[in-house]
Amino acid sequence: MDAAFTAEQDEIRRTLRDLLTRHAGPGEIRAAVRTAEGHDPALWRRLAQGLGLPGLALPEEYGGAGCTPTELALACEETGRALLPSPLLATAVLAAPLITALGTPSQRAGLLPRIADGTLTAALAVPGGSMAAALGLTGDNRFAPWSGGGRAGGIQARHGDGGWRLYGEADRVLDGHSAGLLLVAAHTGGYPRSRTLLFLVPTESHVRAEVSSGAPTEVPTDVPSGTEGLTRTRLTSLDETRPLARVELRDTPAALLGADADTADVCGALAATGHTAAAVLAAEAVGAAAGALERTVAYVKEREQFGRAIGSFQAVKHRLADLYVRVEAARSAAYYAAWDPAAGPLALAQALETARTVAGEAVQLHGGIGFTWEHEAHLYVKRAAADELLFGPVHRLRDHAAVRAGLFGDVPSRALAHEVAV
Numbered sequence: 466m467d468a469a470f471t472a473e474q475d476e477i478r479r480t481l482r483d484l485l486t487r488h489a490g491p492g493e494i495r496a497a498v499r500t501a502e503g504h505d506p507a508l509w510r511r512l513a514q515g516l517g518l519p520g521l522a523l524p525e526e527y528g529g530a531g532c533t534p535t536e537l538a539l540a541c542e543e544t545g546r547a548l549l550p551s552p553l554l555a556t557a558v559l560a561a562p563l564i565t566a567l568g569t570p571s572q573r574a575g576l577l578p579r580i581a582d583g584t585l586t587a588a589l590a591v592p593g594g595s596m597a598a599a600l601g602l603t604g605d606n607r608f609a610p611w612s613g614g615g616r617a618g619g620i621q622a623r624h625g626d627g628g629w630r631l632y633g634e635a636d637r638v639l640d641g642h643s644a645g646l647l648l649v650a651a652h653t654g655g656y657p658r659s660r661t662l663l664f665l666v667p668t669e670s671h672v673r674a675e676v677s678s679g680a681p682t683e684v685p686t687d688v689p690s691g692t693e694g695l696t697r698t699r700l701t702s703l704d705e706t707r708p709l710a711r712v713e714l715r716d717t718p719a720a721l722l723g724a725d726a727d728t729a730d731v732c733g734a735l736a737a738t739g740h741t742a743a744a745v746l747a748a749e750a751v752g753a754a755a756g757a758l759e760r761t762v763a764y765v766k767e768r769e770q771f772g773r774a775i776g777s778f779q780a781v782k783h784r785l786a787d788l789y790v791r792v793e794a795a796r797s798a799a800y801y802a803a804w805d806p807a808a809g810p811l812a813l814a815q816a817l818e819t820a821r822t823v824a825g826e827a828v829q830l831h832g833g834i835g836f837t838w839e840h841e842a843h844l845y846v847k848r849a850a851a852d853e854l855l856f857g858p859v860h861r862l863r864d865h866a867a868v869r870a871g872l873f874g875d876v877p878s879r880a881l882a883h884e885v886a887v
């Protein structure tokens with residue numbers, strides 16, 4: 466394994482860091498999260514059309530760059546450093562790989578080019594706010610009841626003469642309030658053919674035409690946007706830079722992702738996507754931890770006490786040195802996971818723990834100012850806590866990774882799934 470980055474990879478990181486330094490400072494971030502979209506649409510267009518971030522890991526035949534997850538991880542490390550609110554994670558890391566893996570040729574041809582150029586954003590909606598379980602990060606998603614099963618709750622799908630219809634709701638859908646396309650995980654079929662499938666629910670009129678035909682279609686301007694029976698509500702989230710939404714479906718028409726409901730390996734595709742997403746998320750969390758550490762180092766060099774900078778005190782130096790070691794260790798794990806996604810969950814656990822520790826120490830070392838609403842230190846604390854709630858917790862990520870590695874001997878998958886669900 467050659468751990469050195471190529472010139473192209475270094476250029477991606479450098480270009481993106483320069484752009485975000487100029488256009489994604491703390492003031493711009495605060496303004497962006499208060500928009501209706503939850504991000505800066507103008508900056509998103511620059512990132513998508515100028516740098517091609519959403520299409521980095523998409524095949525060239527669909528307008529992507531044909532890169533590996535490593536390039537996407539490097540890009541997300543820089544967006545994490547700036548705490549940038551954007552649809553990149555929900556669209557390029559979670560939704561696009563599922564469309565690539567399960568979609569029909571017409572669905573891929575109709576949707577992926579628009580995802581690659583940034584004109585279409587997407588979100589993955591799973592019931593119960595169980596994103597980590599659905600992606601197979603904290604348990605075996607084939608047996609865990611994250612999709613609602615045949616019991617009350619979750620999202621149910623039924624097939625009739627008019628096609629597929631969905632009923633239910635999903636909480637904590639990342640960027641679900643603004644996405645032009647929803648990928649909805651729904652349960653269908655009774656015993657013994659119970660299974661979970663993925664469905665496409667367009668939220669814009671022109672996207673509905675593309676989902677149904679598989680190719681861009683001109684739609685009259687008097688066709689209203691939105692989908693029958695679909696309600697999306699933006700929630701008040703712990704981390705404003707991670708906008709979440711509640712998606713309610715009431716007899717909502719949907720299109721099956723893929724051609725055959727009986728042969729689609731949805732859980733397998735979700736687990737594969739989850740491992741790659743964990744590696745990218747780990748890099749993003751490392752970027753956030755590094756950003757918090759850099760701001761803290763700059764502050765202790767300027768803040769004076771007893772006539773000298775507090776950064777000159779040995780106790781402060783030791784604390785910062787410990788944080789630096791944590792960040793570099795987590796960065797190494799994240800880079801390895803980008804090369805081998807199977808290590809993604811463990812790398813994510815280490816990165817989330819590092820981000821939480823560094824953010825907490827940053828607040829402490831900033832002193833009283835770090836606790837104020839006006840200072841950006843609290844934004845790093847919220848990002849670390851919110852990510853662990855959405856994709857963790859850390860101890861369950863490690864527990865499931867240990868079981869998969871056989872450290873606990875032979876543990877029945879169903880027993881593990883039940884334990885994780887509880």
